[in-house]
């Protein structure tokens with residue numbers, strides 16, 4: 001990375017870090033979700049929201065603020081999430097059926113919005129990190145098939161790479177509109193992008209019991225990372 005790019009990245013990182021501290025947000029990532037919502041209109045008051053990869057809780061804070069007291073927010077993560085008023089949290093791996101069952105119970109019906117800021121542990125080659133990120137996105141898509149209302153919305157983070165096209169095709173088969181976006185609060189040189197999908201078609205309507213052994217995805221290797 002060029003020296004100037006790194007300098008810009010560090011200033012931006014520091015800016016949002018300080019702002020998050022000042023405004024009592026748990027992560028810099030809060031600003032990414034606020035910017036996405038301001039631009040794409042994700043939340044409405046009273047919405048029911050599922051947040052995958054929710055720790056430490058920056059997105060949960062934003063979602064709760066925006067859906068208000070009548071709204072419902074449920075967060076899932078491998079890691080502990082400090083309690084947050086009016087928000088339900090589940091500690092678990094979303095790639096496991098037991099976590100999916102807990103999530104379905106906590107939501108108690110269908111959700112209006114599914115969010116995923118899930119990220120694999122970074123460390124392999126870039127192409128491995130990208131593949132793991134796409135795999136996490138597919139688990140988030142799986143959650144949509146089970147829990148998202150017809151007409152619902154999804155915001156998912158992905159590390160860019162050559163599997164993007166097939167991920168986008170999967171999303172386009174399920175949503176009326178799919179857009180790729182990089183919010184200003186994402187680092188300039190970051191390879192992360194957010195995919196904003198609206199108008200869920202609910203064509204599959206999968207129940208957990210419908211998941212046969214053949215359909216189950218292979219054991220998942222990427223277990224979380226806070227980036």
Ligand SMILES: C[S@@+](CC[C@H](N)C(=O)[O-])C[C@H]1O[C@@H](n2cnc3c(N)ncnc32)[C@H](O)[C@@H]1O
Nearest residue numbers: 029053055056057058059078094117118119224
């Ligand atoms: C970038 S952080 C999320 C930050 C969060 N959006 C916020 O604003 O505070 C990514 C999270 O994804 C979680 N994660 C990764 N794989 C997961 C999985 N299989 N199930 C649940 N959470 C997972 C990690 O534990 C990590 O906390």
